[in-house]
Amino acid sequence: MSEELNRDYRVCEEIGRGRFGVVYRCYSLETGDSLAVKSVDKSLIADDSVDRQCIYNEAKVMQFISPNPNVVQIYDVYEDDSHLHIVIELCNDSDLFHRIANRVLSEPEAAGVMVPLMAAIAHCHRRGVAHRDVKPENILFDEWGRLKLADFGSAEYFREGEMMTGVVGTPYYVAPEVLSGREYSEKVDVWSAGVILYIMLAGIPPFYGDSAADIFEAVLRANLRFPPRIFHSVSPAAKDLLRRMLCKDVSRRFSAEQVLRHKWMTTT
Structure with a gap:
């Protein structure tokens, strides 16, 4: 995990998994709020792929439209050599x-x-x-x-x-x-x-x-x-x-x- 991410959040158990990464429950060390962090493994995505564009695009769009009570809120984005970490609102009551x-x-x-x-x-x-x-x-x-x-x-x-x-x-x-x-x-x-x-x-x-x-x-x-x-x-x-x-x-x-x-x- 990113040093910056670990400085601000305590990452806990895995709660979901996708093609390019894992979603973990986490909580803010400053506020104690329960959140989620989507950690994307950049090695699984080609540099020039549509998937890479989608993943980076998602973080930018969410920052642009937040906050709204009916849109998943984004809190922080961290990037290191191997992963992109997106800290978002925790929605754990099904879809x-x-x-x-x-x-x-x-x-x-x-x-x-x-x-x-x-x-x-x-x-x-x-x-x-x-x-x-x-x-x-x-x-x-x-x-x-x-x-x-x-x-x-x-x-x-x-x-x-x-x-x-x-x-x-x-x-x-x-x-x-x-x-x-x-x-x-x-x-x-x-x-x-x-x-x-x-x-x-x-x-x-x-x-x-x-x-x-x-x-x-x-x-x-x-x-x-x-x-x-x-x-x-x-x-x-x-x-x-x-x-x-x-x-x-x-x-x-x-x-x-x-x-x-x-x-x-x-x-x-």
């Missing part, structure tokens, strides 16, 4: 993927997720940052159950009216304009959040297939359906919001701010 696996949420339960999620996305967009990989695995909860948007490795800066390029994201959640190779806006995050809302209410994704290629084809068609067998008890307001978030025509798709003002979000 949304595990919370919604094999269960359908009621509309009030889904709204309890969507309101803070869209608040986090709207905050990022106001700061000129598109997350570009909004999915349940990147939506965490702290020990008090507060939602925190995480993992900004694929995030991109943008100026108002400026478009982005590059195929990033995850099957099921990626927007059709990303897959088509066209330029796209920050509204790709609204699409991804719309997919999450659909899954929470239906228990299945809106666009699916047996392989990644089949999923991408379904996303590109963007034929949004509400099977009566599944959606018979879902309110018209929820379906209206889904249509506005999962709208293939980007000019008609809601912005994050518009989603927050929608009737379903404010009254459910």
